Amino acid sequence: MNRRGFTVWFTGLPCSGKSTLAKLLHMHLNTLNYAAEILDGDEVRKRLTKGLTFSKEDRDENIRRISYVAKLVTRVGGVAITAAISPYEKLRVEARNEIINFIEVYVNCPLDVCIARDVKGHYAKAQKGEILNFTGISDPYEPPSNPEVRLHTHEETAEESIHTVLEYLKLQGYISEDVLVTQLQENLKTSAKKIKPIDVARRDSTSLVQKSS
């Protein structure tokens, strides 16, 4: 009677595209009539983890709180979409063990592309030492060893990335509105949307290579 809830757990470097993808997935799932909630790093820090620093211990606590909320949302049949960097494998494994129907999506994007994007100017500050423990600069990012989905946001548009996620969800039976998914696929063909202008050039050159191979 209740729907099968699930959590889509985006992980990746700062500026890899997690928040953009979370919003886009949220939008698509709403269209498909799935009740989804985004647990974004910033919102969560405001509502659940005010006062926590960016030390290793506090970052772990931040991720654990996100896990807890995602678990509850998932258990009542909703969809939780998380978009925190979640750089440490150990904590993501903890989340996986706690949350039923856990889908880890690795938002893979080369560090130099992320630095070039630098949406909030944090990379620049981290490089100057003005922000400490910054993932990718002064703190490690541990790539997922076995994620359910791998995206390459420097080589594909946000819509293409989300298409990959939706396909996975459909394949695993998490979403079942085939007609609507088909319609989304149609939409993709006509209105592909780019994450960031910088991607366009990179993508054009890369995709040409890929297409000819």
Add this chain to the structure above:
Amino acid sequence: MNRRGFTVWFTGLPCSGKSTLAKLLHMHLNTLNYAAEILDGDEVRKRLTKGLTFSKEDRDENIRRISYVAKLVTRVGGVAITAAISPYEKLRVEARNEIINFIEVYVNCPLDVCIARDVKGHYAKAQKGEILNFTGISDPYEPPSNPEVRLHTHEETAEESIHTVLEYLKLQGYISEDVLVTQLQENLKTSAKKIKPIDVARRDSTSLVQKSS
């Protein structure tokens, strides 16, 4: 397509019966096939608010975090059951404004009965000054001015209290399995369960007075 989520927000003095009622309501809703999650004070303090004290400011923050999670659970169509003391009217009004389908349940029980119960020995410690800012002893409890449901746990069994809550939920269209609710009513008649032994004596004398009036 998604169910209509709601939050049942129990509020009352320590030892008034909130946790017992939350668990019982959870059990009944599960039987009725509603996905519900309990946000109990202790669990929440472990998972969301570790490090917070019992100062006014930290207690407010505790309630705000519970509100946030209840909001999310409710929005995805689930049922959130909260069982924190939530002594301050202002914070409960905040929760009401944030959460769609908010049902405030005032677990009313005289202070002397709660003190006599003193499940965890906290009242005794508070009276000796070993616990500060303890609701009912050294910190105020502000009764709800206009709750959706009022319970009187010193005069009724836990099953009777939950019956009142379920009737309200049914009346408002939050739950609709009439047949099952009817069955629950039948169960009530045959297997009434008491919250605490201390209630039995009090209830027997009180209910006699009520019945004869």
